[in-house]
Amino acid sequence: MIVEARGVYKSFKEVEALRGVDLEVDEGEILGVLGPNGAGKTTTINILTTLMRPDAGEVRVAGIDVLSDPGEVRPLIGLTGQFAALDANLTARENLVLFGRLFKLGARKAMRRADELLEEFSLAEAADRRTVTYSGGMRRRLDLAASMIGRPRVLFLDEPTTGLDPRSRNMLWDVVRQLRGEGVTVLLTTQYLAEADELADRIVVIDKGTVIAEGTPAELKSLVGGSVCEVVIGEHLRAQVSDVLAQRWEITQTDTKVIVPAESAATLFDVVRTLDAQRLVPDDIGLRHPTLDDVFLALTGSATSPAAPAQESTSTAGPA
Numbered sequence: 179m180i181v182e183a184r185g186v187y188k189s190f191k192e193v194e195a196l197r198g199v200d201l202e203v204d205e206g207e208i209l210g211v212l213g214p215n216g217a218g219k220t221t222t223i224n225i226l227t228t229l230m231r232p233d234a235g236e237v238r239v240a241g242i243d244v245l246s247d248p249g250e251v252r253p254l255i256g257l258t259g260q261f262a263a264l265d266a267n268l269t270a271r272e273n274l275v276l277f278g279r280l281f282k283l284g285a286r287k288a289m290r291r292a293d294e295l296l297e298e299f300s301l302a303e304a305a306d307r308r309t310v311t312y313s314g315g316m317r318r319r320l321d322l323a324a325s326m327i328g329r330p331r332v333l334f335l336d337e338p339t340t341g342l343d344p345r346s347r348n349m350l351w352d353v354v355r356q357l358r359g360e361g362v363t364v365l366l367t368t369q370y371l372a373e374a375d376e377l378a379d380r381i382v383v384i385d386k387g388t389v390i391a392e393g394t395p396a397e398l399k400s401l402v403g404g405s406v407c408e409v410v411i412g413e414h415l416r417a418q419v420s421d422v423l424a425q426r427w428e429i430t431q432t433d434t435k436v437i438v439p440a441e442s443a444a445t446l447f448d449v450v451r452t453l454d455a456q457r458l459v460p461d462d463i464g465l466r467h468p469t470l471d472d473v474f475l476a477l478t479g480s481a482t483s484p485a486a487p488a489q490e491s492t493s494t495a496g497p498a
């Protein structure tokens with residue numbers, strides 16, 4: 179394995195951000211670190227990338243001890259943080275050449291590397307525009323390009339698509355897959371199950387500073403089924419509806435919904451028939467892709483914090 183963390187602890191005064199995080203990344207794979215706001219994702223990345231020291235634990239990158247030899251680790255890694263480190267008044271090309279020079283490349287080499295990266299990250303056409311004029315997606319790609327200047331073996335991406343529109347997000351996913359194709363190992367954090375599912379070979383779920391689950395996307399999704407049937411129901415009918423559905427399915431519940439794991443639309447039809455037979459009419463019912471919230475519900479029996487992203491509806495039928 180190329181990245182290894184064991185029993186990593188970190189407190190900020192009374193806040194215990196990490197309470198014994200263990201994780202491993204194999205060379206050439208994409209590991210998704212999935213968790214809600216405040217779970218400890220950024221703190222984990224900061225420690226793995228030498229920006230922060232843990233209170234306890236062991237961290238290795240490519241077999242090198244990150245805590246005792248941070249200077250040897252830095253040339254091997256690239257980092258794209260939640261907040262970009264680019265100069266908005268420079269063009270993309272100027273930014274990349276500057277980064278290249280900081281990486282101690284000669285003037286000509288820095289220019290050549292900038293050209294390569296502009297091409298690779300689909301920024302060649304906009305290369306000589308000041309980055310102030312860039313869209314969020316372009317800026318994020320430039321950020322990624324900058325972190326690839328030194329050809330790192332391991333790339334750390336902290337919530338690379340948060341705040342991007344769907345099209346930019348898809349472009350960024352393509353770039354990440356391309357990097358993996360070139361043999362780069364990637365550790366990325368995300369709040370979205372769908373994103374981890376798209377990109378990651380393996381997912382580590384963290385909550386409140388500890389790893390609460392680990393597996394392939396398929397393994398995690400099997401906890402919640404291929405999709406979920408969501409029944410929105412007023413409080414006066416909740417107990418009745420959940421009793422009826424619990425007789426046939428492994429349901430989970432939130433304050434306003436009963437959630438049934440669904441293999442296909444057939445489950446939705448089945449749920450509708452089951453409720454209809456009891457003359458129970460929900461406020462809303464529909465089928466959607468499972469989210470981080472569903473995984474949390476299945477794992478812990480409670481939903482993530484309110485800061486978690488809104489659920490992505492796929493299709494929703496009106497009230498039955």
Ligand SMILES: Nc1ncnc2c1ncn2[C@@H]1O[C@H](COP(=O)(O)OP(=O)(O)O)[C@@H](O)[C@H]1O
Binds near residue numbers: 219220
């Ligand atoms: N510099 C800091 N000072 C105080 N508390 C912090 C600091 N950085 C992070 N925290 C706290 O540590 C916890 C984990 O934060 P973070 O690693 O940023 O989570 P995530 O990236 O998953 O949203 C949160 O409760 C956060 O408020």
Ligand SMILES: [Mg+2]
Binds near residue numbers: 219221260
């Ligand atoms: Mg963060």
